[in-house]
Amino acid sequence: MTYTLNAVMTVGAVVAALLAPPHATAASTRTAVVTTDNETPVLYDDEAGGNASGDDPAIWVHPADSRKSIVIVTAKEGGLRVYDMGSREIQSLPATEAPRIDTAAGRYNNVDIAYGIRLAGRQVDVAVVSDRYNDQLRFFIIDPAGAAARTPLTEVTAADQRFLFNPDREAVDAEHTAYGLAVWQPRPGETYGVVTQEGTTTIATARIVEIGGKLGYTEIRQLAMPSRFGLPDGTTWVPCEEPGVLPQLEGPAVDQASGVLYAAQEDVGLWRLQLPLGPRSKPTLVDRVKDFGVHDVYDSETEECQPADPNAKGYGGNLLTADAEGVDIYYGPGATGYVLVSSQGDDRFAVYQRQGANRALGSFRVKGVGGADDINGSDGLAVTNRPVGDYRQGLLVTHDEPETGPDVDDERDATNFSYVSWGDIARAMSLTVDTRAGNDPRFR
Template identity: 80%
Template sequence: MTHPRRTILTLGTVVATLLAAAPAAAQPTATHRDRTATVTTDNETPVLYDDEAGGNASGDDPAIWVHPKDSHRSIVVVTAKEGGLRVYDLRSRELQSLPATEAPRTDPAPGRYNNVDIAYDIRLAGRTVDVAVVSDRYNDQLRFFAIDPGGSAARTPLVEVTAADQRFLFNPDRAAVDEEHTAYGLAVWQPRRGETYAVVTQEGRTTIATVRIVEIAGKLGYTDIRKVVMPGTFALPDGSTWVPCEEPGVLPQFEGVAVDQRSGVLYAAQEDVGLWRLPLPLGSGGRPELVDRVTDFGIHDVYDEASEECVPVDPDAEGFGGPRLTADVEGVDIYYGPGGTGYVIVSSQGDDTFAVYDRQGRNRPVGSFRVRGVRGADDVNGSDGLAVTNRPVGGYRHGLLVTHDEPETGPDVDADRDATNFSYVSWADIAGALSLKVDTRAGNDPRFH
C-alpha cells in the first residue's frame, strides 16, 4: 500500500471575495453571444443502454489515443460507468468491451468508471507504454490500463495494470467511500518527460486533487496527494451571497477538467457555476480565475422536494451570468495551435452547444457550435465529456473531436431505455464554421514527445 503525503489548501473564501470585488475581470465580454455555428457528424458509436439488459452501460467521457506512426490505428477509449470501458476504432466500431471489475484491493467493490484520459510514455516494468487513466467512483481511486502499441490492430487494445491497494483519494475508509463523494472528473498532466500526474475532482464536493503516477512492483499506482477546496458560495456585486442550488447534502461539484500541458494551466468546469482556470501545481501561488459563468449565475433558487428540481425564488430575477454556458458545464479539452495559441472547448450541456475560447491570454470567447447528425446519425444532445486532438487521425486529417451524446435517438434506438453513445466530429468542420486555426504538426501538442 502506498502512503502518500497529503496537502489540503482552501481557496473558497479568497476566491469568492475576489469575485465580488472585481466581477468584470472574471467575466468575458459578450461580443460573440449570437455566433453559434452548426457542424455535422455521420459517425457515431453503437448505442449503450443503462439497464440490466445493457449491462448498466451509460456513456460518459471519451479520450483519443493517437498512434505514433500509423494514425489509422488510433483508438477512442470511453467510460460507460457501471458498464466499464469501451474501445472503438476511427469508424466508431467497437473493438473491446471491458467490464467494471472489482478493484485490486483487500476491500474490493465492483468499479464504476467515470472519466478517462491518456498518459503517454510511462515507464512500466522496464518498457515505455501509453496508459488510459480512469477514475473509479465506487473505489475512490484511479485505475490504469496499458495500451497495446498496435492500437486498433491489436487483439486486446487495453490491459489493466493497476497496483494493489491504492489509497482512497478523498475518503478515510470504505464506509465513507460508500457515501459516493468519490473520484469523479479526471485529466492527465505531464509537465516534463518522466513525470506524470492526474488531476481528479470529487463528486458532490468542490475539492480538486492532484496525484503523481508512479510504478509500484511492476504495476501503476499513485502518491503525493495534494488537494484544493474551491468555492461553493459567492459574494455578488449587489451585496448578496449566492449558493448554487443543489440536492441536499451536495455541493457545486466539478467534473470536466483539462490541463494545458505547455503552460501548466488547469481548466476546470464547475457544473452550476462556470469555467475556471488555475495554475498547477496546486498551491503554487497563482489565484484561480473564473473564465466564464453560467447564464443563471447569481439567480437564487430553492430545491423543491416534490419535483427534485431547483426553482427560482423570483422567476423574473436577472443574474450575473454570461451568454455562452448553460448549466451543466461539463466536458473540457484543449486544441493546441502553434506557440501558445489554440482553443479551449467546453460542453454547455443545458443548451446542447459547445463554447470555444482562445487558449492564450484571458481566454477570449470566439464562438459556439452545435452538432447536427446526418446520414443516419442523430444530433448531439446533453453532451457530457469530450476529447479533441489537433493530430491527423485516420480520415480526420485536420484533427478530431469526440463527444458524448445523451439521449441517443433515432429509428434504431429503443426510446423506452436510457440510451447514450459518442459522436465523431471533424475539426476541419468546426474550424471552418468559426474561422478557427488548423495546425496538425505534432510539435504543437506537448503530449507527443
C-alpha cells in the same frame, strides 16, 4: 502522504471579477452548425445492456499510423469501450472489482491518456480512469498496435491504492468520490492525475508511479474551490443543490505546455488555475453559466431547484447553460489554440482562446446527417489536433445523451459518442487548423 490546501477567495475578490468586462458577453451570439455522420454503437443503461451509460471519451493517437488510433470511452458501471477511427467497437472491458482488500465493482467515470510512462523497464502509453465506487485511479496499458491489437487495453493497476478523497470504505460508500479526471505531464518522467470529487468543490492531484511492476499513485494534494460567490448587489450567491451537496466540478483539462488547469464547475462556469496545487493556485473564473447569481430554492418534493424570483436576471455569461461539463484543449502554434467546453443545458459547445485571458469566441452545435442523430446533452468530450484516420485536420469526440434514431429503443436509457471533424468546426467558426504535435510528449 496527503497534503490539504485551502483555496481562500474573498467575497470582494469575486465581486471584482464579476465587475470586470465579461469575456463571454463580448462574443458573437451566433451559434455555428457542423454535421457528423459517424457515431458509435448505442449503449443501454439497463440490466440487458450491462448498465452501460456513456460519459467521457479520450483519443489515443498512434505515433506512426494514424489509422490505428483509438477512442476509449467510459460507460460507468458498464466499464470501458474501445473504438477504432470508424467508430466500430473493438474491445469491451467490464468494470471489474478494483485490486484491493476492501474491493467493490468499479464505476468508471472519466478517462484520459498518459503518454510515455516508464513501467517494467519500458515506456508505455496508459489510459487513466477514475473509479467512483473505489475512489481511486485505475490504469490500462495501451497496446502499441492500437486498433490493430487483439486486446488494445490491459489493466495494470497496483493493489490497495489509497482512496483519493475518503478515509475509509464506509465514507467511500457515501459516493463523494473520484469523478472528473485529466492527466498532467509537466516534464518527461513525471505524470499526475488531476481528479475532481463528486458532490464537493475539491480538486486533487496524485503523482502516478510504478509500484511492483504495476501503476499506482502517491503525493495526493487537495484544493477546495469556491462554493459561495459575492454579487455586485451585495448579496452572496450559493448555487442551489440538493441538501449536503456542494457545486461540484467534473470536466477538467490541463494545458500540457503551461500547466494551466481548466475545470468546469457544473452550475458555476469555467475556471482556470495554475498547477501544481498550492498557495499560488489562485482560481480565475473565465466564464459563468447563464443563470450565475440567480437565487434558487430547492424543492424536496420535485428534487429540483426553482428561482426564488422568476424575473431575476443574474450575472451570467451567454455561452454556457448549466451544466457546464466536458473540457478539452485544441493545441495551435505556440500558446495559441482553443479551450472547448460542453454546454450540456443547451446542447452546444463553447469555444475560448487558449492564450491570454481566454477570450470567448462563440459556440457551435452538431447536427446528425446520414443516419446519425443530433448531439444532445453532451457530457464528456475530447479533441485532438493530430490527423487520425480520415480526420486529417483533427477530431472531436463527444458524448451524446439521449441517443435517438429509428434503430434506438426509446424506452431504454440510450447513449453513445459522435465523431466530428475539426476541419468542419474550424471552417464554421473561422478557427485555426494546426496538425503539429500539440500535447503529445512523444513528439515534443
